Amino acid sequence: MNSNTFRMPAAVLLATGAVALLTAPPALATGGGGAGAGGEGKAGAVVLRAGLDVGLLNKTVHVPMKATLNEVSAPATAEKTALTVTLDGVEGNKPVSVLRADVATSKATADKNRAEAEANLAKASVHVPGLPLLSLIEVEKVTSKAVCEAGKKPVASANVLGKVTALGKKVTLSAGGPTTLEVPGVGVVTLELSGTQTTSTTAAAAALRLKVSVNPLNLNVAQVDGEIVLAEAHCETPTGQAPSSAPPAADPDVKPQTGTGTGSGIAPGVTADANLAETGGGSLTPYVAGGALFLLGIGGVALLVTRRGRAS
Numbered sequence: 587m588n589s590n591t592f593r594m595p596a597a598v599l600l601a602t603g604a605v606a607l608l609t610a611p612p613a614l615a616t617g618g619g620g621a622g623a624g625g626e627g628k629a630g631a632v633v634l635r636a637g638l639d640v641g642l643l644n645k646t647v648h649v650p651m652k653a654t655l656n657e658v659s660a661p662a663t664a665e666k667t668a669l670t671v672t673l674d675g676v677e678g679n680k681p682v683s684v685l686r687a688d689v690a691t692s693k694a695t696a697d698k699n700r701a702e703a704e705a706n707l708a709k710a711s712v713h714v715p716g717l718p719l720l721s722l723i724e725v726e727k728v729t730s731k732a733v734c735e736a737g738k739k740p741v742a743s744a745n746v747l748g749k750v751t752a753l754g755k756k757v758t759l760s761a762g763g764p765t766t767l768e769v770p771g772v773g774v775v776t777l778e779l780s781g782t783q784t785t786s787t788t789a790a791a792a793a794l795r796l797k798v799s800v801n802p803l804n805l806n807v808a809q810v811d812g813e814i815v816l817a818e819a820h821c822e823t824p825t826g827q828a829p830s831s832a833p834p835a836a837d838p839d840v841k842p843q844t845g846t847g848t849g850s851g852i853a854p855g856v857t858a859d860a861n862l863a864e865t866g867g868g869s870l871t872p873y874v875a876g877g878a879l880f881l882l883g884i885g886g887v888a889l890l891v892t893r894r895g896r897a898s
Contacts, residue, residue, distance in 0.1 A: 627701025627734055627824035631692035632657040634669065634685050638798065638812035640715050642675050649673050651715065653684055660696035676715045677805045685712050703819040704731040712814060714798060716807025722775065724751040725816065728793035734821040740789035742782040752777060773800025793817035
């Protein structure tokens with residue numbers, strides 16, 4: 587089972603102070619080609635994002651804990667199922683197991699036509715410092731997906747499937763608003779279900795968002811406050827044009843022929859004696875017609891003379 591370990595020196599933590607959860611999406615990479623390529627979409631996903639403030643019993647200080655699992659920017663894929671964080675002065679300086687799961691995957695792809703991101707988590711349990719034996723939350727499956735395609739409206743979806751348990755108690759989530767669970771002597775957890783947001787060019791989804799305020803009074807931890815987000819995905823529509831089914835453009839080397847209401851009636855580059863059938867009037871038409879009438883007249887006179895000779 588894979589794990590990520592982050593160690594935060596006490597001096598650095600004390601200097602930075604409390605860290606709030608970053609609600610804005612992380613910086614994104616374009617899908618290939620770099621900034622010079624232009625027009626690519628953007629996409630990113632993360633399985634877990636935590637921003638917590640941990641208060642210690644034996645010190646009048648607060649230790650910020652910021653952690654992410656399987657955070658990717660397009661194009662990338664991550665599949666890690668465990669996350670541990672080490673905080674000085676917490677749980678005897680031993681690694682704190684924040685999340686363990688059977689499945690924890692995130693994926694992001696992007697090109698000039700489409701950007702897509704998704705995050706999946708299954709059979710997962712989340713822990714916070716000071717409560718190693720009691721899960722903050724347990725979920726059977728959560729998923730989020732965001733799709734941004736050129737020429738189409740961005741789409742975001744998020745789902746929480748199966749049973750959800752918070753602080754050891756089964757929770758019934760409501761799409762109408764946050765669900766708050768209070769456990770005496772432990773603390774309060776507020777759970778917000780399936781949040782999605784779309785604009786004309788972006789889409790974002792988070793399967794589950796937790797606001798945490800617990801006071802375990804155990805393992806040198808007095809208070810834990812902050813937010814945890816499970817299964818987050820977001821994307822930005824490519825700036826290029828959508829694929830078109832229109833016929834290909836004309837050969838640039840072939841110049842279109844244009845004409846006006848005057849002229850000889852012969853196409854440019856074609857001489858009058860070309861071996862082509864002519865339909866319609868040309869510059870020789872009056873002469874040909876006149877010759878035909880002259881011959882017709884001579885024939886009529888000859889016929890008349892012949893008939894008179896026979897009659898005499």
